[in-house]
Amino acid sequence: MTDRQRRLALGLAAMTLFAAAAAGPAAAQSNWPDRPIKVILPFPPGGPSDIVMRLAAEKMQAALKQPIVIENRPGAGGNLGTAEVARAAPDGHTWLWGTDTLVTVNPHVYKQLGFKVEDLQPVTIGTSFSQTLVCHPATGVKGVKDLVDKARAGKLSYASGGAGVPGHLSMELFLHMAGIDMTHVPYKGPAPATQDVIGGQVPCGLLAGPTVLPHVRAGKLVALAVSGAQRSPTLPDVPTIAETGVAGLAGYRADFALAMYAPKATPEAIVTRMRQVFVEALKSPDVVDKLKAGDQVVVGSASADAARTLAADSQKWGEVARRIKLGLD
Secondary structure, eight states: OOHHHHHHHHHHHHHHHHHHHHHHHOOOTOOOSSOOOOEEESSOTTTTTHHHHHHHEEEEEEEETEEEEEEEEEOGHHHHHHHHHSOOOOSSSSSEETHHHHTTTOOOSSOSSOOOGGEEHHHHHHHHEEEEEEEEEGGGOOHHHHHHHHHHSSEEEESSSTTTHHHHHHHHHHHHHHHHOEEEOOOOSSSHHHHHHHTTTEEEEEHHHHHHHHHHHSSSEEEESSSSSSSOOTTTTSOOOOGGGTTTTTTTOOOOOHHHHHHTTTOHHHHHHHHHHHHHHHTTTTHHHHHHTTTTTEEEOHHHHHHHHHHHHHHHHHHHHTTTOBBBO
């Protein structure tokens, strides 16, 4: 284990300890919140994290009796906004909402991270989502076994939304477990990647479900499988990769999540109250239905469970990143 891996493991262990402390029942401090609550999203507006938080914010404001101010701070794969929260005062008025990859992938691949994992504590895993494996109809590939056989017979490529994104890492795990090779073609986001698969420039892709769904329904793409442990709520007839029975892929799982984090040392009572209000908002029937339509499944985990899941996923994706020698500036 390298020094960097050892520091990361210690950081994730510290996150778990902080989350365990925050998991116990406690009444929120009587003076919190005493001003607007800022939630930093380290990605541009309009993405999954932005949509989910804006759906929940109205209900949270009613419960907390303070405005929820959503601030998008994109940059460096989410590292800029994450670093801002890691440096924030632990008084319960600054929170981070974003993908789990902020702490499970970025620390393994970015040379300059800008924050320490141990300076954040997980509050909850709010929702989970997976990726959808699709191919152009002209490939003749109708299932995962077809894809594996075709990749063994000749050179194939696949598209993703960029180096280090969920689709890239999920596909590299798939290739490793299946014992095949495909050339990675990264794009700046899932939308342009999807367009090139539709256009036939790249035969296949492992991409965000909501991005490819309309094209699957229109017959422009063939959905082979989804990456998660459960089938997608928007594609219930499409199997998970593990369900396909293809040799080497038993136990395959590539779930991703949106999670809330707080600065380290945010008081237990405040973390507990924030988690309660946020999860209640996510579990409102109208919010659940809207999230399902966007391929998001509500989780609402306890803080300690979130920390354990994030630590396990960090280990898994760290191994993938090291195997493919992935490094980003």
